[in-house]
Amino acid sequence: MASLQSVLEQYFTVYHTPPFPADAYELVVDGMPLAVAGDLSEREVALLKTLAPQPASRNPWAQFLVGSGSIPANGVVRLVQFNTSAAPTQPALWLDALLSLFSGDVTGFWLTPTHAVVVEPQTATPLDQSGLLSILDTLDPDFDTQTRGYLGQFWAVNATLPAIFAEEQRLAAASDDRCACLANSALAYYTSKARRDSPLLGNLRDAITEDAEMRPVIVSLYEHLGNLTATAKALYIHRNTLQYRLDKFQQTTGFSLRQMDDLVLCYLLVQGA
Known part of the structure:
Protein backbone atom coordinates (compact mmCIF):
# COMPACT_ATOMS: atom_id res chain seq x y z
CA MET A 1 0.00 0.00 0.00
CA ALA A 2 1.31 3.45 -0.93
CA SER A 3 2.22 5.71 1.96
CA LEU A 4 0.24 8.88 2.60
CA GLN A 5 3.31 10.94 1.81
CA SER A 6 3.73 9.30 -1.61
CA VAL A 7 0.02 9.84 -2.35
CA LEU A 8 0.31 13.53 -1.47
CA GLU A 9 3.36 13.87 -3.70
CA GLN A 10 1.37 12.55 -6.66
CA TYR A 11 -1.22 15.32 -6.45
CA PHE A 12 0.46 18.25 -4.67
CA THR A 13 3.76 20.06 -4.42
CA VAL A 14 5.07 18.84 -1.05
CA TYR A 15 7.74 20.58 1.04
CA HIS A 16 9.69 18.23 3.32
CA THR A 17 12.01 20.53 5.25
CA PRO A 18 11.07 23.64 7.24
CA PRO A 19 10.96 26.58 7.20
CA PHE A 20 7.95 26.29 4.89
CA PRO A 21 6.56 29.03 2.62
CA ALA A 22 4.15 31.36 4.41
CA ASP A 23 1.18 30.33 2.25
CA ALA A 24 1.81 26.57 2.52
CA TYR A 25 -0.62 24.25 4.30
CA GLU A 26 1.22 22.48 7.13
CA LEU A 27 0.41 18.98 8.33
CA VAL A 28 1.99 16.04 10.10
CA VAL A 29 2.46 12.69 8.33
CA ASP A 30 3.85 9.74 10.31
CA GLY A 31 5.12 12.18 12.91
CA MET A 32 6.98 14.28 10.34
CA PRO A 33 6.11 17.91 9.57
CA LEU A 34 5.32 18.45 5.89
CA ALA A 35 3.69 21.26 3.94
CA VAL A 36 1.62 21.38 0.77
CA ALA A 37 1.94 24.31 -1.63
CA GLY A 38 -0.70 26.98 -1.16
CA ASP A 39 -3.62 28.08 -3.37
CA LEU A 40 -5.71 25.06 -2.37
CA SER A 41 -9.42 24.74 -2.96
CA GLU A 42 -11.80 24.33 -0.02
CA ARG A 43 -12.33 20.73 -1.06
CA GLU A 44 -8.57 20.06 -1.10
CA VAL A 45 -8.15 21.61 2.36
CA ALA A 46 -11.01 19.49 3.70
CA LEU A 47 -9.40 16.39 2.22
CA LEU A 48 -6.03 17.20 3.79
CA LYS A 49 -7.66 17.79 7.17
CA THR A 50 -9.25 14.35 6.92
CA LEU A 51 -6.09 12.57 5.84
CA ALA A 52 -3.61 14.13 8.27
CA PRO A 53 -3.70 16.55 11.20
CA GLN A 54 -2.12 19.96 11.29
CA PRO A 55 0.47 20.56 14.02
CA ALA A 56 -1.69 20.99 17.11
CA SER A 57 0.74 22.40 19.66
CA ARG A 58 0.77 26.15 20.22
CA ASN A 59 4.08 25.87 22.08
CA ALA A 183 26.18 7.86 16.64
CA ASN A 184 24.24 4.60 16.65
CA SER A 185 21.79 5.40 13.85
CA ALA A 186 23.69 7.47 11.27
CA LEU A 187 25.61 4.65 9.59
CA ALA A 188 22.53 2.57 8.78
CA TYR A 189 20.39 5.60 7.90
CA TYR A 190 22.77 7.38 5.54
CA THR A 191 23.69 4.19 3.67
CA SER A 192 20.12 2.86 3.40
CA LYS A 193 19.51 3.98 -0.19
CA ALA A 194 22.80 2.56 -1.46
CA ARG A 195 22.14 -0.73 0.30
CA ARG A 196 18.60 -0.87 -1.05
CA ASP A 197 19.52 -0.04 -4.66
CA SER A 198 22.78 -1.99 -5.08
CA PRO A 199 22.52 -5.43 -6.78
CA LEU A 200 25.93 -6.34 -5.34
CA LEU A 201 24.92 -5.57 -1.77
CA GLY A 202 21.54 -7.19 -2.31
CA ASN A 203 23.16 -10.47 -3.27
CA LEU A 204 25.55 -10.26 -0.34
CA ARG A 205 22.61 -9.62 1.99
CA ASP A 206 20.81 -12.70 0.69
CA ALA A 207 23.94 -14.78 1.23
CA ILE A 208 24.61 -13.73 4.80
CA THR A 209 20.98 -13.89 5.93
CA GLU A 210 20.41 -17.47 4.77
CA ASP A 211 21.30 -18.55 8.30
CA ALA A 212 18.67 -16.80 10.44
CA GLU A 213 20.70 -17.41 13.62
CA MET A 214 23.50 -15.16 12.41
CA ARG A 215 21.61 -11.86 12.35
CA PRO A 216 21.44 -11.49 16.16
CA VAL A 217 25.06 -12.65 16.35
CA ILE A 218 26.21 -9.97 13.90
CA VAL A 219 24.19 -7.23 15.60
CA SER A 220 25.34 -8.17 19.10
CA LEU A 221 28.97 -8.54 18.03
CA TYR A 222 28.83 -5.07 16.46
CA GLU A 223 27.20 -3.56 19.55
CA HIS A 224 29.92 -5.09 21.74
CA LEU A 225 32.73 -3.80 19.48
CA GLY A 226 33.77 -7.30 18.42
CA ASN A 227 34.25 -8.55 21.99
CA LEU A 228 33.50 -12.29 21.85
CA THR A 229 33.08 -12.78 25.59
CA ALA A 230 30.60 -9.92 25.97
CA THR A 231 28.71 -11.04 22.85
CA ALA A 232 28.41 -14.64 24.04
CA LYS A 233 27.15 -13.42 27.41
CA ALA A 234 24.55 -11.14 25.78
CA LEU A 235 23.33 -14.00 23.57
CA TYR A 236 23.30 -16.51 26.46
CA ILE A 237 25.55 -18.94 24.58
CA HIS A 238 28.93 -20.46 25.35
CA ARG A 239 31.96 -18.67 23.93
CA ASN A 240 33.00 -21.85 22.11
CA THR A 241 29.57 -22.00 20.47
CA LEU A 242 30.04 -18.43 19.27
CA GLN A 243 33.51 -19.27 17.95
CA TYR A 244 32.05 -22.20 16.01
CA ARG A 245 29.33 -20.03 14.45
CA LEU A 246 31.87 -17.41 13.39
CA ASP A 247 34.11 -20.04 11.80
CA LYS A 248 31.16 -21.61 9.98
CA PHE A 249 29.99 -18.17 8.79
CA GLN A 250 33.46 -17.40 7.42
CA GLN A 251 33.58 -20.71 5.55
CA THR A 252 30.16 -20.05 4.03
CA THR A 253 30.42 -16.35 3.16
CA GLY A 254 34.11 -15.47 3.20
CA PHE A 255 33.54 -12.78 5.84
CA SER A 256 35.49 -12.92 9.09
CA LEU A 257 33.39 -11.26 11.77
CA ARG A 258 36.53 -11.01 13.91
CA GLN A 259 37.72 -8.31 11.48
CA MET A 260 36.09 -4.95 12.06
CA ASP A 261 35.74 -4.05 8.36
CA ASP A 262 33.93 -7.33 7.67
CA LEU A 263 31.79 -6.94 10.78
CA VAL A 264 30.68 -3.39 9.92
CA LEU A 265 29.76 -4.39 6.37
CA CYS A 266 27.76 -7.40 7.55
CA TYR A 267 26.05 -5.28 10.20
CA LEU A 268 24.92 -2.80 7.56
CA LEU A 269 23.69 -5.59 5.30
CA VAL A 270 21.43 -7.11 7.96
CA GLN A 271 19.78 -3.79 8.83
CA GLY A 272 16.13 -4.19 7.90
CA ALA A 273 16.69 -7.78 6.79
Whole structure:
Protein backbone atom coordinates (compact mmCIF):
# COMPACT_ATOMS: atom_id res chain seq x y z
CA MET A 1 0.00 0.00 0.00
CA ALA A 2 1.31 3.45 -0.93
CA SER A 3 2.22 5.71 1.96
CA LEU A 4 0.24 8.88 2.60
CA GLN A 5 3.31 10.94 1.81
CA SER A 6 3.73 9.30 -1.61
CA VAL A 7 0.02 9.84 -2.35
CA LEU A 8 0.31 13.53 -1.47
CA GLU A 9 3.36 13.87 -3.70
CA GLN A 10 1.37 12.55 -6.66
CA TYR A 11 -1.22 15.32 -6.45
CA PHE A 12 0.46 18.25 -4.67
CA THR A 13 3.76 20.06 -4.42
CA VAL A 14 5.07 18.84 -1.05
CA TYR A 15 7.74 20.58 1.04
CA HIS A 16 9.69 18.23 3.32
CA THR A 17 12.01 20.53 5.25
CA PRO A 18 11.07 23.64 7.24
CA PRO A 19 10.96 26.58 7.20
CA PHE A 20 7.95 26.29 4.89
CA PRO A 21 6.56 29.03 2.62
CA ALA A 22 4.15 31.36 4.41
CA ASP A 23 1.18 30.33 2.25
CA ALA A 24 1.81 26.57 2.52
CA TYR A 25 -0.62 24.25 4.30
CA GLU A 26 1.22 22.48 7.13
CA LEU A 27 0.41 18.98 8.33
CA VAL A 28 1.99 16.04 10.10
CA VAL A 29 2.46 12.69 8.33
CA ASP A 30 3.85 9.74 10.31
CA GLY A 31 5.12 12.18 12.91
CA MET A 32 6.98 14.28 10.34
CA PRO A 33 6.11 17.91 9.57
CA LEU A 34 5.32 18.45 5.89
CA ALA A 35 3.69 21.26 3.94
CA VAL A 36 1.62 21.38 0.77
CA ALA A 37 1.94 24.31 -1.63
CA GLY A 38 -0.70 26.98 -1.16
CA ASP A 39 -3.62 28.08 -3.37
CA LEU A 40 -5.71 25.06 -2.37
CA SER A 41 -9.42 24.74 -2.96
CA GLU A 42 -11.80 24.33 -0.02
CA ARG A 43 -12.33 20.73 -1.06
CA GLU A 44 -8.57 20.06 -1.10
CA VAL A 45 -8.15 21.61 2.36
CA ALA A 46 -11.01 19.49 3.70
CA LEU A 47 -9.40 16.39 2.22
CA LEU A 48 -6.03 17.20 3.79
CA LYS A 49 -7.66 17.79 7.17
CA THR A 50 -9.25 14.35 6.92
CA LEU A 51 -6.09 12.57 5.84
CA ALA A 52 -3.61 14.13 8.27
CA PRO A 53 -3.70 16.55 11.20
CA GLN A 54 -2.12 19.96 11.29
CA PRO A 55 0.47 20.56 14.02
CA ALA A 56 -1.69 20.99 17.11
CA SER A 57 0.74 22.40 19.66
CA ARG A 58 0.77 26.15 20.22
CA ASN A 59 4.08 25.87 22.08
CA PRO A 60 6.50 28.48 20.65
CA TRP A 61 9.18 25.83 20.23
CA ALA A 62 6.79 23.54 18.37
CA GLN A 63 5.78 26.34 16.03
CA PHE A 64 9.39 27.30 15.40
CA LEU A 65 10.54 23.73 14.75
CA VAL A 66 7.85 23.05 12.16
CA GLY A 67 8.73 26.26 10.37
CA SER A 68 5.79 28.47 11.31
CA GLY A 69 7.12 30.51 14.23
CA SER A 70 9.96 32.83 15.18
CA ILE A 71 13.03 31.83 17.19
CA PRO A 72 11.78 31.44 20.79
CA ALA A 73 15.14 31.79 22.58
CA ASN A 74 18.85 32.11 21.94
CA GLY A 75 21.55 29.71 23.05
CA VAL A 76 22.43 26.07 22.42
CA VAL A 77 19.86 23.31 22.90
CA ARG A 78 19.27 19.65 22.23
CA LEU A 79 15.97 18.15 21.06
CA VAL A 80 15.13 14.87 22.76
CA GLN A 81 12.36 12.96 21.00
CA PHE A 82 9.95 10.48 22.55
CA ASN A 83 7.75 8.30 20.34
CA THR A 84 5.05 6.19 21.99
CA SER A 85 3.50 3.15 20.30
CA ALA A 86 0.04 4.56 21.10
CA ALA A 87 -1.23 7.86 22.44
CA PRO A 88 -1.11 7.97 26.27
CA THR A 89 -4.51 8.11 27.93
CA GLN A 90 -3.35 11.10 30.01
CA PRO A 91 -1.01 13.03 27.70
CA ALA A 92 -0.67 16.15 29.88
CA LEU A 93 0.16 14.10 32.96
CA TRP A 94 2.55 11.93 30.94
CA LEU A 95 4.40 14.99 29.66
CA ASP A 96 4.59 16.57 33.13
CA ALA A 97 6.03 13.34 34.51
CA LEU A 98 8.55 13.19 31.68
CA LEU A 99 9.77 16.75 32.26
CA SER A 100 10.11 16.11 36.00
CA LEU A 101 12.61 13.32 35.27
CA PHE A 102 15.10 15.76 33.73
CA SER A 103 17.56 17.29 36.18
CA GLY A 104 17.78 20.65 34.42
CA ASP A 105 15.32 23.34 33.37
CA VAL A 106 13.64 21.95 30.26
CA THR A 107 10.48 22.56 28.26
CA GLY A 108 8.44 20.08 26.28
CA PHE A 109 5.39 19.65 24.08
CA TRP A 110 3.41 17.11 22.09
CA LEU A 111 4.11 17.50 18.38
CA THR A 112 1.58 14.76 17.57
CA PRO A 113 -0.49 12.51 19.88
CA THR A 114 2.38 9.99 19.93
CA HIS A 115 5.43 12.21 19.48
CA ALA A 116 6.73 14.39 22.32
CA VAL A 117 9.78 16.63 22.21
CA VAL A 118 11.86 17.97 25.09
CA VAL A 119 14.07 21.03 24.56
CA GLU A 120 17.15 20.65 26.76
CA PRO A 121 19.55 23.62 27.09
CA GLN A 122 23.24 22.78 27.08
CA THR A 123 24.69 22.28 30.56
CA ALA A 124 27.84 20.83 32.10
CA THR A 125 26.00 17.56 32.86
CA PRO A 126 23.61 16.83 29.98
CA LEU A 127 21.46 13.73 29.77
CA ASP A 128 23.29 10.70 28.37
CA GLN A 129 21.97 7.45 26.89
CA SER A 130 21.92 5.62 30.20
CA GLY A 131 19.95 8.52 31.68
CA LEU A 132 17.51 8.39 28.76
CA LEU A 133 17.01 4.66 29.28
CA SER A 134 16.39 5.29 32.98
CA ILE A 135 13.70 7.85 32.09
CA LEU A 136 11.96 5.36 29.80
CA ASP A 137 12.18 2.60 32.41
CA THR A 138 10.53 4.91 34.95
CA LEU A 139 7.90 6.43 32.69
CA ASP A 140 6.56 3.44 30.75
CA PRO A 141 5.49 1.23 33.69
CA ASP A 142 3.70 4.16 35.36
CA PHE A 143 1.63 4.99 32.28
CA ASP A 144 1.48 1.60 30.56
CA THR A 145 3.21 3.00 27.47
CA GLN A 146 5.94 1.74 25.16
CA THR A 147 8.29 4.57 24.28
CA ARG A 148 11.38 4.97 22.12
CA GLY A 149 13.74 7.88 22.71
CA TYR A 150 16.10 9.77 20.43
CA LEU A 151 18.87 11.88 21.94
CA GLY A 152 19.62 14.74 19.55
CA GLN A 153 22.87 16.63 19.19
CA PHE A 154 23.36 20.07 20.72
CA TRP A 155 22.77 22.84 18.19
CA ALA A 156 22.75 26.63 18.18
CA VAL A 157 19.23 28.04 18.04
CA ASN A 158 19.03 29.74 14.66
CA ALA A 159 17.16 29.56 11.37
CA THR A 160 18.76 26.22 10.42
CA LEU A 161 17.46 24.36 13.48
CA PRO A 162 14.03 23.40 12.02
CA ALA A 163 15.74 21.67 9.08
CA ILE A 164 18.14 19.89 11.44
CA PHE A 165 15.22 18.80 13.62
CA ALA A 166 13.39 17.42 10.57
CA GLU A 167 16.45 15.31 9.77
CA GLU A 168 16.75 14.12 13.36
CA GLN A 169 13.09 13.10 13.16
CA ARG A 170 13.87 10.95 10.13
CA LEU A 171 16.83 9.41 11.95
CA ALA A 172 14.62 8.60 14.94
CA ALA A 173 11.89 7.12 12.75
CA ALA A 174 14.38 4.89 10.94
CA SER A 175 15.87 3.43 14.13
CA ASP A 176 14.46 0.41 15.94
CA ASP A 177 16.58 1.06 19.03
CA ARG A 178 14.80 1.96 22.24
CA CYS A 179 17.41 4.66 22.88
CA ALA A 180 18.83 6.05 19.66
CA CYS A 181 21.23 8.87 18.84
CA LEU A 182 23.21 10.09 15.85
CA ALA A 183 26.18 7.86 16.64
CA ASN A 184 24.24 4.60 16.65
CA SER A 185 21.79 5.40 13.85
CA ALA A 186 23.69 7.47 11.27
CA LEU A 187 25.61 4.65 9.59
CA ALA A 188 22.53 2.57 8.78
CA TYR A 189 20.39 5.60 7.90
CA TYR A 190 22.77 7.38 5.54
CA THR A 191 23.69 4.19 3.67
CA SER A 192 20.12 2.86 3.40
CA LYS A 193 19.51 3.98 -0.19
CA ALA A 194 22.80 2.56 -1.46
CA ARG A 195 22.14 -0.73 0.30
CA ARG A 196 18.60 -0.87 -1.05
CA ASP A 197 19.52 -0.04 -4.66
CA SER A 198 22.78 -1.99 -5.08
CA PRO A 199 22.52 -5.43 -6.78
CA LEU A 200 25.93 -6.34 -5.34
CA LEU A 201 24.92 -5.57 -1.77
CA GLY A 202 21.54 -7.19 -2.31
CA ASN A 203 23.16 -10.47 -3.27
CA LEU A 204 25.55 -10.26 -0.34
CA ARG A 205 22.61 -9.62 1.99
CA ASP A 206 20.81 -12.70 0.69
CA ALA A 207 23.94 -14.78 1.23
CA ILE A 208 24.61 -13.73 4.80
CA THR A 209 20.98 -13.89 5.93
CA GLU A 210 20.41 -17.47 4.77
CA ASP A 211 21.30 -18.55 8.30
CA ALA A 212 18.67 -16.80 10.44
CA GLU A 213 20.70 -17.41 13.62
CA MET A 214 23.50 -15.16 12.41
CA ARG A 215 21.61 -11.86 12.35
CA PRO A 216 21.44 -11.49 16.16
CA VAL A 217 25.06 -12.65 16.35
CA ILE A 218 26.21 -9.97 13.90
CA VAL A 219 24.19 -7.23 15.60
CA SER A 220 25.34 -8.17 19.10
CA LEU A 221 28.97 -8.54 18.03
CA TYR A 222 28.83 -5.07 16.46
CA GLU A 223 27.20 -3.56 19.55
CA HIS A 224 29.92 -5.09 21.74
CA LEU A 225 32.73 -3.80 19.48
CA GLY A 226 33.77 -7.30 18.42
CA ASN A 227 34.25 -8.55 21.99
CA LEU A 228 33.50 -12.29 21.85
CA THR A 229 33.08 -12.78 25.59
CA ALA A 230 30.60 -9.92 25.97
CA THR A 231 28.71 -11.04 22.85
CA ALA A 232 28.41 -14.64 24.04
CA LYS A 233 27.15 -13.42 27.41
CA ALA A 234 24.55 -11.14 25.78
CA LEU A 235 23.33 -14.00 23.57
CA TYR A 236 23.30 -16.51 26.46
CA ILE A 237 25.55 -18.94 24.58
CA HIS A 238 28.93 -20.46 25.35
CA ARG A 239 31.96 -18.67 23.93
CA ASN A 240 33.00 -21.85 22.11
CA THR A 241 29.57 -22.00 20.47
CA LEU A 242 30.04 -18.43 19.27
CA GLN A 243 33.51 -19.27 17.95
CA TYR A 244 32.05 -22.20 16.01
CA ARG A 245 29.33 -20.03 14.45
CA LEU A 246 31.87 -17.41 13.39
CA ASP A 247 34.11 -20.04 11.80
CA LYS A 248 31.16 -21.61 9.98
CA PHE A 249 29.99 -18.17 8.79
CA GLN A 250 33.46 -17.40 7.42
CA GLN A 251 33.58 -20.71 5.55
CA THR A 252 30.16 -20.05 4.03
CA THR A 253 30.42 -16.35 3.16
CA GLY A 254 34.11 -15.47 3.20
CA PHE A 255 33.54 -12.78 5.84
CA SER A 256 35.49 -12.92 9.09
CA LEU A 257 33.39 -11.26 11.77
CA ARG A 258 36.53 -11.01 13.91
CA GLN A 259 37.72 -8.31 11.48
CA MET A 260 36.09 -4.95 12.06
CA ASP A 261 35.74 -4.05 8.36
CA ASP A 262 33.93 -7.33 7.67
CA LEU A 263 31.79 -6.94 10.78
CA VAL A 264 30.68 -3.39 9.92
CA LEU A 265 29.76 -4.39 6.37
CA CYS A 266 27.76 -7.40 7.55
CA TYR A 267 26.05 -5.28 10.20
CA LEU A 268 24.92 -2.80 7.56
CA LEU A 269 23.69 -5.59 5.30
CA VAL A 270 21.43 -7.11 7.96
CA GLN A 271 19.78 -3.79 8.83
CA GLY A 272 16.13 -4.19 7.90
CA ALA A 273 16.69 -7.78 6.79
